[in-house]
Amino acid sequence: MTDTPKFRRQIPEERKKEMVEATLRCLGQKGSEGLSVRNISAEAGISIGLINHHYPSKDDLVAAAYEKLATDLLHYVVQLVEQSGGTPRERMSAFFRGYFSSEILDQKILRVWVVFWNMSEKSEKVRQSHDRTYAGFRAQLEQMLCDLVNHPGIPDFNHRLAAIGLSAMLDGLWLEWCLNPATFAPEEGLRICEAWVDGLVSGAFDL
């Protein structure tokens, strides 16, 4: 008789990580319909009860999943920017390329995001996580815009508003592409953003 253990014990940290990843997979596949504890536990290969053992409620698990996805996505584009290492303008382009790559421009991510938006009002943790990661996102943009200005011949502008506007344009393009990829091609979205930055550094904006 081979004694195959019915389950493997794991330290809470590791198990929680698995559950978060399973949650993101479920959300990516079916959106809010995939968000039941039974579906998640099946995806993670664990029993139903384990979720409430590690998290006070399902919402806390989902909040943890939000935290992970938001930081992962930001880290992804930031890493691309660091790797590019060229001029400030080239770094900005690297950011755009990352944003319009299939890694981020992905309908699976919208399915997840929509559920988070839905929760952001009810869950304090989700809202705090949004505020924090979104501020980080804009700070990254603002820093890159700042670096652009510190070059001769480039006029100054309101960095904060510029970052907010560029961030909005990126999000808006991302959202609309996910809702209907036929509206425009990723390269076109890229071009729209590049043109916006070119216009900004040329001093055409009164910001």
Next chain:
Amino acid sequence: MTDTPKFRRQIPEERKKEMVEATLRCLGQKGSEGLSVRNISAEAGISIGLINHHYPSKDDLVAAAYEKLATDLLHYVVQLVEQSGGTPRERMSAFFRGYFSSEILDQKILRVWVVFWNMSEKSEKVRQSHDRTYAGFRAQLEQMLCDLVNHPGIPDFNHRLAAIGLSAMLDGLWLEWCLNPATFAPEEGLRICEAWVDGLVSGAFDL
């Protein structure tokens, strides 16, 4: 004995309209949590069974609600533009003012919209309604951008991409403000968009 009738008969058209409006009120108040047939019928002052009598399923009712909200919002800003009646540039500003007014920049509307985004993949009707109304939205922007160019001294640009970019910026600003109104003031969003158009007509964009 006063014979107070237990209900009032109505033609399907009228009753459906009431149900759609009740659905939008429910969604605006509690988002997806307010989307149960019991909650909607209570809000509409009707019985549970009446929904499935007028609509094959709940999703069809929600799709009808999407159709109404989307067209209502577009009509609202278009009407403001028509009333302004000034120069093309002034009409564009009227559009912006409408967009950043409390009529549209409203967290209640985001609660509704998030539910629709969630449904747009599953419901063919919702997706079609989105594609149609969004195309109308962009067409309106494109027409206004076109009118801007037909004036002396204004350089030409890719109207389609310009409309997509401006639409994205508007949506992105709207979304982020609804998620966190502390990020920026409506007037600041307005200013960002005005600056974008000024930059566009000044020929700074390579679109």
Next chain:
DNA sequence: TCTACTGTTGAACATTTGTTCAATTATGGT
């Protein structure tokens, strides 16, 4: 090898969900 600890299980429970349908009743036409 034994023991204590605790990660893990899954049946059970109370709610809530969308839909169905037979009975009821308002209402316009005759």
Next chain:
DNA sequence: ACCATAATTGAACAAATGTTCAACAGTAGA
């Protein structure tokens, strides 16, 4: 005043939901 039509009701149903908890079992330390 009556009837035929169909709008309306609400109990009933099956399915799915999040949470609880007593029992189980793997695992590290003695």
